[in-house]
Amino acid sequence: MDTTAIIGTKNKKGQVITDPRVMMNDAPRTPSFFTGSEVIKEAVKRANVDIMVAYPITPQSEAAALCGELFAEGYIGDYFRGESEFAVMSQCAGSAFGGARVFTTTAGPGTMRAMENFPMWAGSRLPIQCIVTCRGINSPLSIQPDTIEIAYLMNTGMLVWHAETAQDFYDWILKGYMVSEEPDVHLPLALCCDGFFVTHTKDVVGLTPAEMCLPPYDPYRSPVPCMDMECPPVRMMRDPFVMKSNYISYATHASWQQEVWAAAERSRKHTIAWLDGLIDVEDGDADILIISSGTAVSQGREAMRLLADEGVRVGLVKIKTLRPWPEEELREATKHASHIIVPEFNVIGWMAKEIKATIPNSERVVGGPRVCGGMTLPPEVIVEEVKKAIGMRSGVLAGRGG
C-alpha cells in the first residue's frame, strides 16, 4: 500500500487520514483539561486503531473502559475483554499476526502476569502498543505508583518509553505507532507512565483535531512475512528452533534475538526525529545533575527550583526512552558533572544501575533518593540528597537529622 496515496482520504469513521508529521507538528492544538486516562482515549481516537483488547486492573481500568466508548462510537474496529492479562496479550498477538493495528493497556501485577508475551511480541516483530500505567507489584499489596515493573520490561526486546506528563502521553501514543511500525523497527512499544500521578490527575493537554487520524497500519511493511496466505508457505515456528542438540537451531535463534535488539537500535533515528531526542537537558552545564524519567523528572525540576533559591545550581536530564537507552546522549550530558542524583519511584534503582553502567567514573552517581510502594517523592527529599552529596548541611526536612 502506498501510504501517501491515502493521505486526505477518510477512514470508516469519517476522520481524514493525515500525514503524521503534519498532524503532530503543524496541526492546530486545542488546550483541553483532561485526566491522563482521558488523554489515552483522545490519542487512541486519532490513532486509527483496528483492535483493542481490554482487562481491568487499577489504575489502567478507566483508560481501557474509555477505549470501549471509542469502539461504541466507531473509532476502533474491534474491542473485547480478555479473561486475564496473559490472555489479553495473547489476543493482541493474534490480532497483530492478522495484520491489525493493536492497542492495549495494563498495570503492575498485570504487566507481570502478561510478561511471557512481551518477548514473544518482540520476537515475532509485532508492533503492538501497550500502555503500562505503573503501580506496585510486590507484596504487601500496593496499588499506588511504583515503577519496578519497568525494570522487567526493559529486557523483553520491546521499545520502552517513559512519559512524564499527560502531554507526553498524548503525543507519544501517536508517535509511538509511527516509530514502532517502521519496517526496520517493527517492534512492540511499552509506553509507561506513573499510575495515578498521570492517569488520575488533570492537566491541560494540547490536542490535535479529532477529525484527523493517523494513516492505517500496513502489514505489508512488516519485515517478516505477514499472514496473508499470499506469500510462500510461512512458518512462524519450525522445530529446528526448538529441537535440542542442533547447533544450527541455536545459531538461528541466537541471531534472531540479536536482530530483535538490532531493530531496537535502529529505532533511535526515528525516535530522535519524533521525540526531538531521547533525552531533554535543562541547564546541562551545571556541576550537579538530576537524571530521571517519568514524574520523578517533575519532582527533580521542582527540587532544582528549591536549590536555586538556596544558591545551588543544579541541572536536569529527562530520559524519554529507556529502550533504546540513550547511551551516547548520557555520556555527553554528564561529562562535566561531579554529582549525578537519580531519584526513582522504585526500591531497586534500575535507572541508577543503568546510568552507572553507561558513563565513566560511575562513583559520581548517587543511587537515590528512592521511594517505593506508592510513596510520594517530595522535592525536598531530592534536595536533601543533593545537599548530602555535596557535603552541604541540610535543614530542609525537620526531624530527619538535617
Add this chain to the structure above:
Amino acid sequence: MSLDYVKFAPGFDTFMPKEYRDMVEQGPFGKKTTVSQMGSFKEILEEHPMCAGCAMTLFIRLAIVAFPNPEDTITVGTAGCGRLAISQAAIPFVYGNYGDQNGVASGLSRGLRIRFGDQPKDVVVMAGDGGTADIGFQQVLHSWFRRERFTTIMLDNEVYGNTGGQESGMTTRGAVLKMAPLGKKFEKMDMVSMAKIAGCAYIATVVPNNPRRVESCIKKAVLIAREVGPTYIQAYTSCNIEYAIPTDKVMEDAKTVEDDRYKFTEYVSEDAKAYLADRYGYKEFIQKPAAALTKV
C-alpha cells in the same frame, strides 16, 4: 485472494526442489481433495519428526487434507507433539506461548476479518490435551464463551507426551504416569460437555481410524466456524510410546478405545444445521417439508 503464494517466483522456477515442485503441481491447493485420494497427490504435510506409529500424526494428516480451503487457512498451536508436525505443513502456523493458542486464535480471527472483510479465512487451533484442557483451559473456555469463530481441535493422547509422559487433565482415572505415581486421582475432564455449555456450535469426538468420518467432522467444523460460532473436535490420538502400545497395534488400540470409551459423538446446533444446509447444501440438514414429516 489468489493461489499465487504456492507458485514459483519468476526466475526461481528451475531451482525449486522436487518436493516443492510436487506440492505446487500436484498439491491440494485450489482443488477439492478427499482423504480417499491420499497417496495420489502431494500432501501439504510430508516430513515430520514424530515417533513411528504415532496416531496423532495420522490424525493431523487427515485433518489437513480435510481443510476446505488450505490456501485460506492458518493453524495455531502450542507446545506439544502435535506442534512438531503441524509446523511442518505448508500452511502458516502460529506458535505463541504455552497454552495461549485460543487467545492468539481469537485475535487472529478478528484481525483477519478486519483485514479481509467477508472473505473466509479459516483459523484452526490444533493443540494437545495439556495445552487445551490444562494450561490453556481458561483461554479455551473463554474463546468459546465469546463465540469466537474458529475451530479448536484437541489432539487427546491423554498424557503429556512431548515432555515425557506426565498426567494431564484428560488422562483417565487410575492411570499410573509420571506425576501420578499412585494413579490419577480424578476423572478425565469432560471437555465435550463444557464445550456444549460454553456455546460451541459443533462438537465431535473421533478416533483416527475412520478417515472419512474425520474428514467429514473437520470440514463441518471449519465451515461452521466461519459464520456460526466456535467449533470443537476432540480426537483420540494415542501416545504409543508412553502407553506402550506396539506400533502395529496403534489402530487396533484406537478401535478398542472407540468401542469402549471414545465413541463417535456429534453435536450440531440448530443454527449450524441450517447454515450447512443453506450455504453448503448438506442434505442431512435440509429441513424436510412439514407435510413429509407428518406423513408416516
